[in-house]
Amino acid sequence: MKKSILNIIGLISISLMIAASAQAQWKIDDGLKDAKLKVDYNEDNITAGKAIYDSRCKACHRDIVTTEKNDRALPSAPNLGNKEFQSTNTDGEMFCKISYGNGGGMPPFEKQISDVDKWKVIAFLRSYYPAYKASTASTQAAAPVNSFKGTLNAIKLSYDSENNKVVAQLSGQDGDGNIVNPKGVKVSIYVKRYFGELPLCDGEKTDANGMVSIPLGNLPTDTLGFIIVKASAANNAVSTESKLKVSDGYHWKNPLDGRHLWAVRAKTPLWLLITYLTVTISVLAIIAWAFFQLFRIYNLRER
Amino acid sequence: MSEIIKQNDEKIMTKITKDLTHHLTTRPLGFKLWIGFLLTFIAVAIWAYGIQFEKGLGVTGMRDYVSWGLYIASFVFFVAVALVGMLISATVGLLKQKWIVPVSRVAEMIALAFVLMAGVIIVVDMGRPDRLLNVFIYGRFQSPIIWDITVVQVYILISFLLLFLPMLPDLAIIRNHMKGDLPKWQWKMYNILSLGWVGTPQQYKILHSTVRVLLILIVPVALGIHTVTSWLSAMTLRAGWDSTIFGPYYVTGAFVAGAGAVAVALYFIRRFYHLEEYITDYHFDKLGQLMVLVALVYLYFNLNEFWVPGFKMKTADAKHLHTLFSLHGEYGVMFYLTQMFGLILPIIFGLFRRFRKPFPMMIIGIALVVGAWFKRVIIIIPTLIHAYLPIQNVPESFHEYDPTGIEITITLGVIAVAVLIVSLLAKFFPVLPIWEIAEEKGVDIERDL
């Protein structure tokens, strides 16, 4: 039964999608048809594009995987990492598709995403397509990337209570085997929450001391003042998870401790309980007295 | 001299006793047919309830939005009619109005029967009647339902006492004078129930003081029972129920219904038991005046209940009022008919002495009682039809309320039980207080019994 409900909903969505794709039309502006990426094709823009993708596109397009062809059937939106899509679309065509949608499954993002951000998204998409050639101007600009060329040994987390910052310290060796503080390595730090990991930073680069310090703000801790922090560097080359004490904790007050009208019987507000019992018992006592009078009358019968 | 008085007293006493107890000895065909008719109804209702018990409340017209229907409306109706016991015996009685002497016992009989059925129909409305005991095991003092159950039980006890206690001397009279006229079991019943009443001054003293205490006690309890019943709806956030005057609105409405019920009962008792000499035009005239008075107060509360939100027309209230006041609204026609026949016309006719006679009063009484029942339907159901959020993704039947045959049968069955109880009480017990009427006619009852 459960399955069939899901099935029917699936069928309906499919038929809706097919109906939608029947009228689906991509609108491509002539001027943009052969346009190239209008932002620099570098890591910063790719990272920025990823953030936009995550919030705007990922809900439908999911995680991107590099494949030969689109591996997702309708009604799912296509996997944009497929080579067929990447090779047949110019940057400009992608831009138009994002802007205008197809009047069907793909909504228009013309106003929701700014033009610069759209190009950044495209930069991010292109990062899954090794054959992609950006224009000479932008590739030149993309030259300064990860500056550290050695191997990473470890990443350590600590809490800087003075500045209320979480600090990740990287250690590594350079090409010659010397112990150094790796500089310019991308670090991601997350705080564990009940259902997921809350990013404190995503791809922040280490400074000259091999450190990344992220302000913690007023992030709640557990009642004892601990948070669990996860950190990884250079695409999980090294990672760690630590429990840091970052505050004095707080006193958790059980909302059920008080007496409320909405609470269970054991937590009846006292005034209500006393009123109810007093009134009820008094009235019942008078009634009991009345029944006793019946008994008295009976006792006075003719013997 | 005193001998003459005594002889005279005895004569009067014998006549009164004979007149007022005659119906205990007879079993006319009409009565049997009437009881048979009610029992048939009840039997069908029990069968219908069997189906409901088996299949669940889905056999009724209630659904997720209109989740309270005829049962709860009838529950409110029963409680309302039951309030007449307090109105007649206590309020008017404590004001020392003489005309209520032949009326008060009938009022108490109606009160007891209807409050018992209020308890029954609430169980009928439960989705899990098998878990009735949970109410007593897990009862939660914050819930208006628990207050209601408490106060209904208390009212049952007080109504019973107020019916039974003043009847003791009458039962003793029957026991003493009618042994030969009655079947053995019936006489035995009176013998036991009279609790060996001999009418000593001490017994009278106990009787008088107890009844007086109970009459005072029943006033707050009766106000309580109907106010708490009104809170079942008024304590929610629903437009149409979310009202601060619901307590007095219900109470005055109950007085109107009760006055109507008593008028009807009195008329038939007077007619079938040939008590024209005891229940006179005077009584109906007074009852009519009382009815007009309470109906006017009720009209005043109606004005407040509808005009105040009607002036402001808040979104949800406006929707609710449209349901009632627009002839295109779901309950428009019913609303106008009910207000007209159940309130306005009775007031207008009741203002004229010529309509405060037995027969017109009976007609007015029926209009009031039927109107009272429909008014309860109008109070309970239209509010539920319009939820705050749209009703969507549910079958058509969820959008409105159409009571099913089973539901109507069960409701009528429970009403039939109430009528049956009143009929049996009025048949097997003196409907008018013999000793009080004798006292009224100047017989020194304490000496003569």
Next chain:
Amino acid sequence: MSQEITPEATSRRNFLKRFGITLGAASTVSGLGLLSACTNDDEMVSLLTTDGKTVQVPKSQMKIDLKKMEARGREGLPGKKFVMVIDLAKCRNARKCMAACQGAHHLKPEQHHINVLRMENDKRTGFYFQPKPCMHCDNPPCTKVCPVDATFKRQDGIVLIDNERCIGCRFCIAACPYSARVFNWSEPKYVEGDDDRVYDIELNVPQKKGTITKCLFSADRLRIGKLPYCVSACENGVYWFGDANEDAVTNGTSKETTRLSTLLEENAGYTLMPELGTKPSVYYLPPKDRLFKYNYDAETDDWMKLHDKEAEAKS
């Protein structure tokens, strides 16, 4: 009451504990493997494990501690305050949430723990879709009126129902301004295996005739650290769910986690009918900058008609 509350403390529990079941000595020694090897003619009982697998356990070998389960279900998870954020801009009426919910809780097509409503506040303001679960109010009108403590609020903010105690008076339906409660008017939907299942107060399964049922925030899933059924089923990123005490909510679709306070602040979140003073735990983000045009055709999209058609196709 200064105890440490960490996600681990509550998230990982074996399935036996989850169902409040204590097995006999034999089974605790060698686990379930031994039980399946039992050769006596015991009646077998199916149990659903946390990862959705069904296991067969002989009835005599286990003692189902309904009371214990009920006590745990009534208590809730200490230190938590579950909240839901519904982003109306993203809802396109896919109704995956409704379907997943009805499947998980064994509901009939007309019974909605969560219902996607087509809303129109004013003729000029246009339509939008609004999923409507139970608001799990902090001042719940429903638990106020319950005569038998059958509906109650837990320390983690969830309002639950005990179908083993409910007397079916339906006062809570009348009291709820959000129409969040539904009733089992007749025999509830039967799902294979319902007979043998121990009643789970955190799942309201099996459903019981003559009692109330409503959204539970999937309390059974929260106990094991998973997002509610509806939240996980949504494919449009409508739902955020999390713990207000941690100030974090996780999106059911993208699994992205964000600060609750920021999300509500930046998007001007609101609650439904705040004027009623119910203090809901469900927040809405306004339907602005919508990606999808309002698209609803009563003829083809009618929920009940779709189910009628399905039933027709079956017969």
